[in-house]
Amino acid sequence: MHLVDNVLLNIVLMTLVKFAGFVLAFVMGTATVLTWAERKYSALLQNRIGPNRANIGSIRAGGLLHMLADPIKMLTKEDFVPNTPNPILFRLAPLMAFVPALVVFAVIPFGPGETFQISNTSLGILFIFAISSLNVYGAVIGAWASNNKWSLIGGLRISAQMISYEVAIGLSLCGIFMIYGSLDLQDIATRQGELLWGFIPAWGIVYQPVAFVLYLTCAIAENKRAPFDVGEAEAELTAGWWTEYSAMGFAVFALSEFIEIVLIGCVGTTLFLGGWTIPGLHGDAWWIVVLEIGGFLFKSLFLVWLQMTLRWTLPRFRYDQIMRLGWRIMLPIALLNLVVTGIVLTFIERA
Amino acid sequence: MAKVVNRLHPDFATQSYVIEVFKGVALTTRQFARNLFARKDIVTVQYPDDRRPYTPRFRGKHRLMLRDDKSVRCVACMLCATACPANCITILAREVDDPTIEKAPSAFDIDLLKCIYCGFCEEACPCDAIRLDSGVHTIPSYTRRDQKAGVINLMSLGSVSIASQGGEHRAHSHEGTAHGRSSGH
Numbered sequence: 001m002h003l004v005d006n007v008l009l010n011i012v013l014m015t016l017v018k019f020a021g022f023v024l025a026f027v028m029g030t031a032t033v034l035t036w037a038e039r040k041y042s043a044l045l046q047n048r049i050g051p052n053r054a055n056i057g058s059i060r061a062g063g064l065l066h067m068l069a070d071p072i073k074m075l076t077k078e079d080f081v082p083n084t085p086n087p088i089l090f091r092l093a094p095l096m097a098f099v100p101a102l103v104v105f106a107v108i109p110f111g112p113g114e115t116f117q118i119s120n121t122s123l124g125i126l127f128i129f130a131i132s133s134l135n136v137y138g139a140v141i142g143a144w145a146s147n148n149k150w151s152l153i154g155g156l157r158i159s160a161q162m163i164s165y166e167v168a169i170g171l172s173l174c175g176i177f178m179i180y181g182s183l184d185l186q187d188i189a190t191r192q193g194e195l196l197w198g199f200i201p202a203w204g205i206v207y208q209p210v211a212f213v214l215y216l217t218c219a220i221a222e223n224k225r226a227p228f229d230v231g232e233a234e235a236e237l238t239a240g241w242w243t244e245y246s247a248m249g250f251a252v253f254a255l256s257e258f259i260e261i262v263l264i265g266c267v268g269t270t271l272f273l274g275g276w277t278i279p280g281l282h283g284d285a286w287w288i289v290v291l292e293i294g295g296f297l298f299k300s301l302f303l304v305w306l307q308m309t310l311r312w313t314l315p316r317f318r319y320d321q322i323m324r325l326g327w328r329i330m331l332p333i334a335l336l337n338l339v340v341t342g343i344v345l346t347f348i349e350r351a
Numbered sequence: 352m353a354k355v356v357n358r359l360h361p362d363f364a365t366q367s368y369v370i371e372v373f374k375g376v377a378l379t380t381r382q383f384a385r386n387l388f389a390r391k392d393i394v395t396v397q398y399p400d401d402r403r404p405y406t407p408r409f410r411g412k413h414r415l416m417l418r419d420d421k422s423v424r425c426v427a428c429m430l431c432a433t434a435c436p437a438n439c440i441t442i443l444a445r446e447v448d449d450p451t452i453e454k455a456p457s458a459f460d461i462d463l464l465k466c467i468y469c470g471f472c473e474e475a476c477p478c479d480a481i482r483l484d485s486g487v488h489t490i491p492s493y494t495r496r497d498q499k500a501g502v503i504n505l506m507s508l509g510s511v512s513i514a515s516q517g518g519e520h521r522a523h524s525h526e527g528t529a530h531g532r533s534s535g536h
C-alpha cells in the first residue's frame with residue numbers, strides 16, 4: 001500500500017514538474033512574449049515603431065514592459081457582459097477555447113524518452129485532433145452568446161471554416177502515419193532521427209513536403225489567423241466573433257490563439273522537422289539531451305516565426321476563397337498525396 | 352470618355368500562390384531586418400511628442416468669440432442651433448441691459464460627443480461668434496458630462512473678433528487666435 005502511494009506520488013510529482021517546465025515555462029512563456037512580439041514584429045515589418053510607451057521611470061526596454069502592462073490593464077478594465085440571454089455561456093466560452101489549446105501539449109514529446117513527454121499515449125496525434133477540434137466550440141459559443149450580429153456572422157464563418165479545414169488537416173497528416181507506421185508522437189520523433197542514405201535526415205518534411213505545406217496552411221486556417229481571419233474581419237465585422245469581449249475574456253481568447261500558434265509549431269516540429277532529434281547525434285549523455293530539447297524548442301520557435309511572418313505578409317482571403325481553397329484545392333491535394341504515398345510505400349515494400 | 356481598366360492576367364504560377372507567398376515572406380523579412388538596424392524607413396510620428404502641423408482649415412473644438420469688453424459676442428439668435436445637423440447645441444437666451452444688444456446666451460452648451468465637427472454652426476453665425484478654429488482636439492474625459500462644453504469653457508478659448516457688430520462697445524481691434532496663428536480664411 002505504502003509502495004503504491006509512493007509510485008503514484010512520484011508520477012504526479014514528475015508530471016507536475018514536466019508541466020511546469022514545458023507548458024508553463026515554454027508554452028505560456030512564448031505565448032506571453034508573442035503578445036508583445038506580434039505587435040513589435042508587425043510594426044517593424046510595416047515601417048512602424050510599435051509599442052514603446054510602457055515604462056517604469058525612464059526604462060522602456062523597447063516595449064517589453066507592455067507584457068507587464070497588458071495584464072494589469074486587462075485585469076482592471078470593465079468586464080463587459082452584453083445584454084444576452086446566455087451570460088453563463090458568454091463567460092464560459094473563453095475557457096472552452098483556452099483549455100483545449102493547453103491540454104494538447106500533454107502528448108507532445110519535447111525530448112528523448114518518456115521523461116520528456118507529459119503523457120505517453122500511443123494515440124498521440126489522434127488525441128491532438130480530438131482535443132484541438134473542441135476549440136471551435138469556444139469561439140462559436142462565444143459568438144452565439146454575444147447576442148450580436150457581427151459576432152454571429154463571424155461565428156458562422158469560423159465554424160464553417162474550422163470544420164472544413166479539419167478534414168484537410170487530418171488527411172494531410174495520414175501520409176506521415178503511413179510512413180512511420182505509428183500514431184505515437186514519441187515513436188514518430190524517434191524514427192525521424194535516422195538518416196536516409198546516410199546523409200539526409202529522415203524528417204517528415206523530406207518524405208512529405210506537400211503534406212507539410214498543407215499542414216501549415218490548414219493549421220493556420222484552424223487557428224483562424226490571417227490570411228484566414230474572416231471570422232474576425234475587422235474591416236467588415238468590427239471584431240467578428242469576439243466583438244463583445246473585453247478585459248480578461250478577450251485576453252483569454254487572445255492568449256489561447258497565441259498558445260495555438262505554439263502548438264502548431266510543436267506539432268509541426270514533431271511530425272515534419274524531426275521532433276527533438278538532431279541528425280547524426282545519438283546518445284544518452286546529458287549534454288546531448290539538452291541539445292536535443294534545445295533543438296526542439298528552436299525548431300518550434302522557427303515555425304512560430306514562420307506563422308507570424310505569414311500572418312503579416314498575406315492579405316485576408318475572401319470567405320468564398322477560403323471555402324474553395326479548403327474543399328476544392330486542399331482536400332484533393334491531400335487525398336492525392338495520400339494515394340501517391342500509398343503507392344510508393346507499396347512499391348518500396350515489394351522491392 | 353470611358354476609362355479603360357487594364358485587367359491583370361496572372362499566369363498559373365502566380366495564381367497558384369505558392370511562389371508568391373515565398374516572395375512576400377522574403378519581402379517582409381527584408382523590411383523587418385532593415386528596420387531593425389536602421390530607422391530610415393520608419394514613418395511613425397510619435398504623436399504626443401511630435402505633432403504634425405494642422406492645416407489652417409482644421410476644425411477643432413469650438414470657441415465663442417468675444418467683444419472688445421470681453422463679453423460674449425453671441426446674441427443667442429439660435430441660427431447655429433438650427434443649422435446644426437447633430438442637434439447638439441443648446442442655447443438659453445437672456446436679456447441684456449445694453450439696448451443695442453438684443454440678447455445674450457445665459458447657457459450655451461455643445462455636446463461634443465454628438466458634434467460631428469461639420470462647421471455648419473460657424474457658417475450660420477451672423478456675428479462671428481462661434482468658430483471651430485481653436486486647433487484643439489476634443490479632450491478625452493472619464494464621464495459623458497465632461498464632454499458638454501458650456502459657455503465659460505467655450506469662451507475661455509475665445510478671443511476678440513475684428514468683425515463689426517452692433518452694440519455699445521462697437522470697436523475694431525486686432526484679432527488674436529487661441530493658438531497665436533492667423534485664422535485666415
Ligand code: SF4
Pocket residue numbers: 431434435436437438439440461465466467468469470471472473483
Ligand atoms: S460643428 Fe456641426 S455638429 Fe458641431 S456644433 Fe457645429 S453645426 Fe453642430
Ligand code: SF4
Pocket residue numbers: 424425426427428429430431432442475476477478479480481
Ligand atoms: S453663436 Fe452665432 S449663430 Fe449661434 S446663437 Fe450665437 S450669434 Fe447666433
